[in-house]
Amino acid sequence: MSAIDTLWEYLAVAVGILVILGGLTFGLLRGRAGRTKDLPAPPSGQPSTTSPTSQEANDSPTTAPSRAPVDTLPPPAESTEVTEETLPPPPSRPTVETPDAPAGRLQRLRARLARSNSALGKGLLALLSRGQLDEEAWEEVEDTLLAADLGVQATTELVDKLRTRVKIENTTDEASVRRWLHEDLLALVDPSMDRSVANSRIEGRPAVVLVVGVNGTGKTTTVGKLARVLVAEDKDVVLGAADTFRAAAADQLQTWGERVGVPTIRSDREGADPAAVAFDAVKAGAELEADVVVIDTAGRLHNKVGLMDELGKVKRVIEKQSPVDEVLLVLDATTGQNGLRQAEVFGQVVDVTGIVLTKLDGTAKGGIVVAVQRQLGVPVKLVGLGEGPDDLAPFDPEAFVSAILD
Template sequence: MTNLSLVDALPLIIAVFVLAVIVSSITVGLQSRAKRRRGEPKPPPETLPGVGDDAEEPRDSARPDVDVVPLPGDEVETLQPGQVATEVPALDRPTEPTTRLARLRARLAQSNSGLGRGLLSLLSRETLDEETWEEIEDTLLLADVGVDPATELVETLRQRVRVLGTREPAEVKALLREELIKLVDPSLDRRLNVARKGTDPQVALVVGVNGTGKTTTVGKLARVLVAENLDVVLGAADTFRAAAADQLETWGSRVGVPTVRSDKDGADPASVAFDAVTAGISTDADVVLIDTAGRLQNKVGLMDELGKVKRIAERPLSEGHTIDEVLLVLDATTGQNGLQQAKVFAEVVDVTGIVLTKLDGTAKGGIVIAVQRALGVPVKLIGLGEGADDLAPFTAEGFVDALLD
């Protein structure tokens, strides 16, 4: 009887136990929810994050303030609300042309004095026989004076020395100086055409073969003009060499001169030249300097294109105005080869002036005489060195004095 009653009561006992568990769980949940409503902290997790574990942090949690401390030497600009910080680059102050000319004469005297010393030594001999005069002529030819000018100089010197009848160094030097100056021809107009023409700027086209230093020359020439208080615009029409426009822009930025360039490599150089002249007109610039691509004098297509650049660049100018300055950059170390280059360029674009670069790297200063005699145009500028201001106006007297110093 007892066993039967216990068996009958077992389902009831199980039901009561399950009910008690459910009630207990509900009670604990309600207590936990009440604690969270009162703001009581959530109990910490049983295990803390280990090294390398990601820590969960609410996105809206407070962040620590960070102070920005400038490093020593840094300049901190205080900005007003809405003001944008601007950085104004410091501009170079180019050397005055007269100052740089004196410095370049001294450098020229050091690099080309072999020609002057050789001639003075030969002319000061006690006896000037036929062999000595041949040595004098050979010295002139080795200096790239050219056959005709060398022969002319020797004949004139022979006659004057015979009349003079002396070997005094001072008298011989004065005689040689006078005849060399005649050969260099001081009567040639070496002034740069940089004067404005009414409402138009003066436009100068700079041409030459690869490797003569055209782009560098344009940059240095811009410095010469800025030193003379002229407003300049640069045109990067050398679109075949990827770094040419960047190089020219760097030169211009140093002295506050804008550069007109194309955004595309290999763009039409005539188009860039046109845009540069247009920009020069719109900004009332005094001079527009156009850097052209280096080209071989024996490539007909490239030379024809150079003529096109000149024609297109003249279109924005007022009626009757043309490009009056075409500067041919020659490497003085190329000697007679440079002379051949000059002749071809002169046929295409009517060269008005010569820029001789790297004159400090050769004892062949006679190329000045040869190229002027061949083209009938003057050497207007000479470059002596890699410095930013190592470009100066050329003068016949200064050049000869440097040779004989």
């Protein structure tokens, strides 16, 4: 083969190679241009989805913004602005009541007392002012006094005094008899007794009042009404719901407290240790710098030794941190002489310092006031004269006797 033929062969190979390279280059360029054309243009305000610049690539990964694909960006969040229309209504607050002032409550309720004790007052006046008083008449006087639960000893004393006066004065006119009865009954009720209830701080601590009694005397209600008496006297009060055996007792007491803005210390567990609840109530009263802590206890029969021992325990546990300044025994005035036995047993267990007589407006047995004072040697301090929230009144001997006789 000649040199010319060889040269043409090389040229043909070279041209073929150039044609092939040119075709490949054209195909690559066309494919790249096609892919670039298919990409959507970035929307206004959105970051570009093309490759980052060298400056972006050098940014710290902790500060580089996260870029989501255009078609997966979340929709804009709805406005969370709270308007007045969307605000829930404020919770309703219990209305705090203003109790009636204790002063004068007994006078205000004298009409009720006079009606209920007509057998004692009007009956005696009718007997004593009817003229000649023979032995039979004096026996009727004694029967009337005994029926009013005055007690045998007090009845004997009163009749003896009246017989002496009638004999000396030689008269039985109604005005004189009324005056003598008033004087002698008032002496039996004994206005010299201290009837104040512990209601103020003592040596930098709250006064502690323990309320006790048998079932059915209205004890929890009496504690609630006593709270109203104390609030009306502008005292800061804490209630202790130590009646943990009756399911509704703590709720009932708390409702009484809320009505006058008084806190109630209670256990959420039914059957909790009443001594522990009483202890916590006294502790809370000290922390709140209250004037007085009033503790309600479960009603118990006076002849149940175990229950009475438990009541003694409540008092002892309280005394580990504070003296008990007042023990009020709640008695139902309609129980008569049976209430005297109750008073005696409670007095032995917890040293009763005062009596609260409930339902006195529904009985003609006003003489129980004298009888129970003589039985325990402690005064009647409060009397319940109705079902209203402010129908618990401090006992006033003068107003009581006047209501009976007038």
